[in-house]
Amino acid sequence: MEMFTRGVASFGQHFIGLFQTGAMYFLNLFLFQLLPWIIIMMAFMNIAFKLIGLERIEKLAAVLGKFPLTRWTLMPMLGMMFSGNPMTYPYARFLPENQKVAFFDAAISYCHPVTGLFPHANPGELFVYLGIAGGVFFRMSMVSGVTMNRALPWLYLGFLAVQYFLMGLIMILIRGIVTQIIYNIKAKKFLKAKVKNRRL
Amino acid sequence: MYKAVKIIKSASGWGGPLTVQPTEERNKIVSITGGGIDPVAKKIAQLTGAEAIDGFSTGVPDTRIACVVINCGGTLRCGVYPKKNIPTVNLTPVGQSGPLAEFIREDIYVSGVVESGIVPVDLSEELVQVEAASQEASPAEDKPEAPVEDSKEDNWVTRSGKVLAGFATTCVQGAKQAVDVSIKEVIPFMVFMSLLLGILEYTGLGAFLGRTLYPALGTLPGLLVLVIICALPMISPLVGSGALIGQVLSVIVGYGIMIGQFPIWLALPAFFAVDAQVGCDFIPVGLSMGDAESTTIDVGVPTILLSRLFTGPIAVIIAFFLAQAMHPFAEVHFQIEGIFDMIGQMMP
Numbered sequence: 001m002e003m004f005t006r007g008v009a010s011f012g013q014h015f016i017g018l019f020q021t022g023a024m025y026f027l028n029l030f031l032f033q034l035l036p037w038i039i040i041m042m043a044f045m046n047i048a049f050k051l052i053g054l055e056r057i058e059k060l061a062a063v064l065g066k067f068p069l070t071r072w073t074l075m076p077m078l079g080m081m082f083s084g085n086p087m088t089y090p091y092a093r094f095l096p097e098n099q100k101v102a103f104f105d106a107a108i109s110y111c112h113p114v115t116g117l118f119p120h121a122n123p124g125e126l127f128v129y130l131g132i133a134g135g136v137f138f139r140m141s142m143v144s145g146v147t148m149n150r151a152l153p154w155l156y157l158g159f160l161a162v163q164y165f166l167m168g169l170i171m172i173l174i175r176g177i178v179t180q181i182i183y184n185i186k187a188k189k190f191l192k193a194k195v196k197n198r199r200l
Numbered sequence: 201m202y203k204a205v206k207i208i209k210s211a212s213g214w215g216g217p218l219t220v221q222p223t224e225e226r227n228k229i230v231s232i233t234g235g236g237i238d239p240v241a242k243k244i245a246q247l248t249g250a251e252a253i254d255g256f257s258t259g260v261p262d263t264r265i266a267c268v269v270i271n272c273g274g275t276l277r278c279g280v281y282p283k284k285n286i287p288t289v290n291l292t293p294v295g296q297s298g299p300l301a302e303f304i305r306e307d308i309y310v311s312g313v314v315e316s317g318i319v320p321v322d323l324s325e326e327l328v329q330v331e332a333a334s335q336e337a338s339p340a341e342d343k344p345e346a347p348v349e350d351s352k353e354d355n356w357v358t359r360s361g362k363v364l365a366g367f368a369t370t371c372v373q374g375a376k377q378a379v380d381v382s383i384k385e386v387i388p389f390m391v392f393m394s395l396l397l398g399i400l401e402y403t404g405l406g407a408f409l410g411r412t413l414y415p416a417l418g419t420l421p422g423l424l425v426l427v428i429i430c431a432l433p434m435i436s437p438l439v440g441s442g443a444l445i446g447q448v449l450s451v452i453v454g455y456g457i458m459i460g461q462f463p464i465w466l467a468l469p470a471f472f473a474v475d476a477q478v479g480c481d482f483i484p485v486g487l488s489m490g491d492a493e494s495t496t497i498d499v500g501v502p503t504i505l506l507s508r509l510f511t512g513p514i515a516v517i518i519a520f521f522l523a524q525a526m527h528p529f530a531e532v533h534f535q536i537e538g539i540f541d542m543i544g545q546m547m548p
Contacts (some may be wrong), residue, residue: 023394046377093491126386
């Protein structure tokens with residue numbers, strides 16, 4: 001009987017403990033630390049970008065789409081900041097047909113790097129950034145306990161977000177260039193195949 | 201004598217479509233938009249033959265109102281008239297909101313209305329489709345400043361009041377939206393990720409990964425293997441869906457950083473290693489959102505999948521060297537030299 005009681009108690013303890021640990025992370029890392037910051041940040045972004053207005057940005061995006069360098073960097077960036085994740089892809093309508101694919105690739109590749117500084121752009125997929133950043137935050141909280149520097153986790157989080165944002169711009173530039181080259185080759189092949197088919 | 205009109209919401213609006221049929225008794229279109237008669241109210245009046253009235257300067261008994269036009273940002277007005285069972289047209293795109301939210305129903309309330317959303321009933325059948333098409337083409341109409349149109353007769357007090365009211369509405373709307381999004385999109389993921397972290401830690405799986413996976417993953421070759429697996433054209437459309445795999449991978453890497461088995465300065469390349477497959481399931485949809493032709497989409501899908509195989513590893517390599525170059529400066533800047541070794545000794 002004692003064995004049985006002990007077994008039941010131990011099972012219960014471990015079963016509960018499994019979720020207790022998760023709850024600890026939920027409360028101490030996410031709810032108390034990161035969520036308030038995200039909500040306040042998103043509120044500010046929503047207000048600021050709504051006040052600036054979408055029409056002006058769309059006009060600007062149409063101009064930025066004319067130059068290759070800005071088409072694969074600033075245009076997706078502005079689109080993400082003002083229109084957010086799914087509504088940036090319609091910006092491709094400002095571009096000629098053969099540039100749409102490369103723009104789309106650049107734009108969708110930027111939907112996660114932007115969330116470090118502008119979480120309102122893609123709130124549903126925040127954890128691509130926040131998974132790693134949360135780990136860094138937690139680790140830095142330990143460091144800040146040792147060094148008595150309470151601001152350290154936030155400072156490092158900001159450092160990380162800016163790094164991700166800028167490196168994301170470099171990445172989408174490369175992605176835009178490579179995708180455009182591959183697209184040109186493939187489109188040419190596709191056209192040739194089409195002409196051949198017609199002749200047959 | 202009075203004609204019926206159909207009122208359709210814009211892309212960002214809520215509720216409706218609403219059919220308004222004024223009668224001999226109920227023949228007033230009341231515009232309660234902070235002074236002046238709004239163009240939307242004017243158009244409804246013009247199409248129905250009813251009389252448009254400025255509800256702010258003239259009081260109208262409820263029994264005479266055919267419908268009201270308001271520009272409420274989601275606090276009170278938008279619930280008051282639906283509660284009285286009066287058809288309500290809100291110019292601001294707000295859904296069920298405010299203390300009277302329970303009375304706001306689709307059969308009595310329509311929001312985010314613009315002038316083109318008002319059509320005579322006899323024409324409405326074919327216009328609905330045109331309307332729907334044009335709404336998709338111009339999704340930019342959620343500006344609350346929109347109704348501030350016929351302000352020629354207004355004096356500066358009214359005008360500045362309207363601007364201030366618009367500003368306040370925008371602010372509150374933005375904050376509300378942030379809270380809504382947090383509850384609907386962010387917190388569920390936080391719960392899921394907490395569960396994942398709890399399981400990793402409590403079952404000892406995390407510690408096991410700490411001995412096996414993280415030391416291998418926390419190097420340039422390890423990250424490159426991960427990114428190439430994610431970017432393989434056969435795999436990327438499968439793991440790209442909803443960014444779920446990317447988020448789970450990110451949390452697993454984050455846990456490695458948390459327990460100190462994954463170098464913290466490799467966070468930057470790790471971002472790109474877990475995310476090479478971004479949006480690969482979404483390519484045809486996304487391209488057609490940008491009005492791409494079907495041949496472009498046919499060529500575009502394999503193009504992007506192939507491009508990821510090259511650009512994924514390139515991004516990881518550049519990020520790796522960038523992070524490596526910045527790491528010593530960052531350590532000095534944040535005054536954390538040698539601290540990680542100390543904590544490493546403290547942790548089991």
